[in-house]
Amino acid sequence: MSARPKSCGPCGQCCKVFAVEELGKPMATWCPHHRAGAGCGIYPDRPASCRTFECVWLMDPEMPHRFRPDLTKVVLDQDPAGTRLIARCDPANPLAWRRNPTYAALKAYAAETWGTGRIVMAVAGRRTWVIAPKEDIDLGESNPDATLSVVEENGRIQVLVSAPEPPPAR
Secondary structure (H helix, E strand, C coil): CCCCCCCCCCCCCHHHHCCEHHHCECCCCCCCCEECCCEECCHHHCCHHHHHCCCHHHHCCCCCHHHCHHHHCEEEEECCCCCEEEEEECCCCCCHHHCCCHHHHHHHHHHHHCCCCCEEEEEECCEEEEECCCCEEEEEECCCCCEEEEEEECCEEEEEEECCCCCCCC
16 A cells, blocks of 8 residues: 555644544544644544544645645545535634635536536534535535435525435444
8 A cells, every 4th residue: 555645744623623423522622632733642543433534635636735624724525425525614714615725626626516416515513505516505504414405496506405314224
């Protein structure tokens, strides 16, 4: 396995924006194991949810440095199926997704993938938006894992939100 061309460096924004159930860490607070400028203090023993998370900036060798989450205050994430690109904002900067270069990149990706079944979203705390090529649809307080149906008629976009599917029984 080859080494990644990038590293987290001093970032750690994922340690703030995500809840970590295994640690009892709520969303929007710093993980008690995060060490400013040094990363995770329990990295070799970090929980499964931390091990499986893949930061889009980190995983995409072509994404420029200026998109690093600690600089934009936005952690780019994807759902496991790759159908949602989710801009998760630092709670201290809930509208960071609306600042460039992030906003321009989200809009461009929305335009490129519109109509393919892929959805671009922004999440700030419990508030969620769907980012469409021509407008942003505020879903208010909703679960970003909810099932979304996007309907476009006569140039108008409507997003229907239903409860997220429960995980399959094991």
